[in-house]
Amino acid sequence: MMNALPLSSVQIQEALSRLAYFQGWRPDQLGRIAIGAQLLELPKNTTLVHKGDILSSLFVVISGQVRLYIPLPDEVERVVTLVGQGESFGEACLVLNEACPVQAITTRNSHVVAINARAYQNELRLEPSQMERTLNLVSKRLLNTLKDMEMCSQRSSLQRVACFLLQYMPEPDSKTYEILLPARKRDIAAKLGLSQETFSRVLTFLGQQGVIQVKGGQISVENGHMLSMMSPTRCPNEAEVV
Amino acid sequence: MMNALPLSSVQIQEALSRLAYFQGWRPDQLGRIAIGAQLLELPKNTTLVHKGDILSSLFVVISGQVRLYIPLPDEVERVVTLVGQGESFGEACLVLNEACPVQAITTRNSHVVAINARAYQNELRLEPSQMERTLNLVSKRLLNTLKDMEMCSQRSSLQRVACFLLQYMPEPDSKTYEILLPARKRDIAAKLGLSQETFSRVLTFLGQQGVIQVKGGQISVENGHMLSMMSPTRCPNEAEVV
DNA sequence: CGCGACTTTGAAGTAAATCAATGGGCGTGG
DNA sequence: CCACGCCCATTGATTTACTTCAAAGTCGCG
Numbered sequence: 001m002m003n004a005l006p007l008s009s010v011q012i013q014e015a016l017s018r019l020a021y022f023q024g025w026r027p028d029q030l031g032r033i034a035i036g037a038q039l040l041e042l043p044k045n046t047t048l049v050h051k052g053d054i055l056s057s058l059f060v061v062i063s064g065q066v067r068l069y070i071p072l073p074d075e076v077e078r079v080v081t082l083v084g085q086g087e088s089f090g091e092a093c094l095v096l097n098e099a100c101p102v103q104a105i106t107t108r109n110s111h112v113v114a115i116n117a118r119a120y121q122n123e124l125r126l127e128p129s130q131m132e133r134t135l136n137l138v139s140k141r142l143l144n145t146l147k148d149m150e151m152c153s154q155r156s157s158l159q160r161v162a163c164f165l166l167q168y169m170p171e172p173d174s175k176t177y178e179i180l181l182p183a184r185k186r187d188i189a190a191k192l193g194l195s196q197e198t199f200s201r202v203l204t205f206l207g208q209q210g211v212i213q214v215k216g217g218q219i220s221v222e223n224g225h226m227l228s229m230m231s232p233t234r235c236p237n238e239a240e241v242v
Numbered sequence: 243m244m245n246a247l248p249l250s251s252v253q254i255q256e257a258l259s260r261l262a263y264f265q266g267w268r269p270d271q272l273g274r275i276a277i278g279a280q281l282l283e284l285p286k287n288t289t290l291v292h293k294g295d296i297l298s299s300l301f302v303v304i305s306g307q308v309r310l311y312i313p314l315p316d317e318v319e320r321v322v323t324l325v326g327q328g329e330s331f332g333e334a335c336l337v338l339n340e341a342c343p344v345q346a347i348t349t350r351n352s353h354v355v356a357i358n359a360r361a362y363q364n365e366l367r368l369e370p371s372q373m374e375r376t377l378n379l380v381s382k383r384l385l386n387t388l389k390d391m392e393m394c395s396q397r398s399s400l401q402r403v404a405c406f407l408l409q410y411m412p413e414p415d416s417k418t419y420e421i422l423l424p425a426r427k428r429d430i431a432a433k434l435g436l437s438q439e440t441f442s443r444v445l446t447f448l449g450q451q452g453v454i455q456v457k458g459g460q461i462s463v464e465n466g467h468m469l470s471m472m473s474p475t476r477c478p479n480e481a482e483v484v
Numbered sequence: 485c486g487c488g489a490c491t492t493t494g495a496a497g498t499a500a501a502t503c504a505a506t507g508g509g510c511g512t513g514g
Numbered sequence: 515c516c517a518c519g520c521c522c523a524t525t526g527a528t529t530t531a532c533t534t535c536a537a538a539g540t541c542g543c544g
Contacts (some may be wrong), residue, residue, distance in 0.1 A: 155499090156499075156500095157499080157500070194500080194501095195500075195501055195502075197500090197501080197502080198499090198500060198501075201500095216509085
């Protein structure tokens with residue numbers, strides 16, 4: 001099912017060097033990383049990692065997309081992230097050598113580079129600048145996860161969806177803008193902690209209100225201000241109580 | 243309201259050197275960190291950081307406790323973490339120089355060291371080993387946050403509470419063990435994404451079932467196995483569908 | 485002993501999940 | 515090129531678990 005393309009480590013190195021993820025790495029570093037790295041060709045719906053696995057690789061998505069999620073009862077999922085082209089996952093687990101807290105599966109036919117965990121760990125230790133990059137990356141991921149948490153903590157489905165749509169606002173207070181949903185609506189819903197039915201209903205409602213316009217996975221926000229009104233992203237207005 | 247104790251940087255350094263957080267730091271490093279560091283004496287319910295602030299310090303809790311939370315409408319909170327004695331917060335924000343995604347407030351009279359952001363950042367850059375420690379720390383925090391997310395994604399309140407109680411299990415499959423709740427029940431509830439009423443009702447229910455026994459903030463788990471049954475912490479049982 | 489903060493308990497209302505069936509888009513194959 | 519089938523989204527009807535509101539009860543502390 002999952003297929004390792006038969007590339008020499010030189011070819012892999014060549015491929016890696018073109019990835020944004022590896023910009024700033026020296027050839028000798030890339031060379032060491034490339035050894036034991038594999039370029040995987042994965043059909044849609046291939047499970048890359050099971051929840052609880054100890055990772056033996058770092059994964060970088062070359063093409064396609066990988067969905068990270070927490071499995072819940074009754075085939076229900078809680079989507080954590082959609083890992084797109086040029087993005088990676090697994091750093092935190094590898095650093096700590098801990099079990100992976102999520103399941104990873106391709107959402108479509110994809111190409112993924114699997115980098116040997118040891119090689120990666122060694123390289124980090126050898127090169128402080130990569131350590132720093134990784135710290136930045138993991139920090140970003142933590143902050144993103146907190147943003148998601150905030151989104152999911154909104155009580156009403158309307159607020160959650162508004163929050164979600166506002167994330168894509170290109171600049172503060174834009175009136176109108178376009179969004180191309182990065183995945184199936186059911187997966188977006190699962191990221192918002194909603195059922196796909198509820199998500200659909202909210203989109204319909206927002207459409208009726210003239211706040212957005214929906215054409216498949218293409219959403220155009222017609223009234224960004226209205227959206228902001230709906231999402232009580234609470235800013236600092238606290239009276240210090242004595 | 244918040245009070246900086248008038249300590250010399252030598253005294254601060256002395257204090258820092260006794261913290262677990264700074265074990266492994268050399269005296270010269272501590273010395274540099276101590277300059278511009280402050281030991282704060284904070285009454286209960288003192289806000290240390292507002293959501294959206296750019297942090298000018300790293301915070302280490304010496305005594306007491308700090309609650310990190312996302313403010314929601316109607317004075318409702320979503321608790322992210324309870325930072326206890328010897329723990330810290332702010333690393334990820336400082337590394338990225340980004341706005342703080344949470345509000346920080348003391349849950350009781352506390353002592354907190356505020357370490358100058360610049361000093362901290364410089365020290366990280368100077369010393370790869372500290373960079374590595376920080377990477378480990380932030381990674382742990384990311385994984386913890388994902389664990390919380392998993393807990394909160396459980397559909398029923400019963401499952402969420404079971405999940406929560408199971409976290410404190412000292413070793414896998416313990417039958418009985420004791421828990422001292424680290425905060426007010428309302429804050430625990432807010433961490434589970436539940437109202438305090440629901441949390442209370444679930445605890446009562448579990449008490450009636452003989453699964454736990456509750457005495458104030460002291461909970462003794464009588465039947466860990468039952469708890470596990472209730473929490474569908476889904477493990478890998480997936481048939482690869484063709 | 486009495487006050488304030490926190491929790492518990494009860495009753496009612498509601499939003500979202502669930503169940504079920506229809507509808508639309510797209511690729512495959514005839 | 516059309517037709518079928520599959521996957522995904524939508525829509526409707528129903529149920530239920532949780533929030534909310536309100537009030538009483540506990541605990542610790544001055």
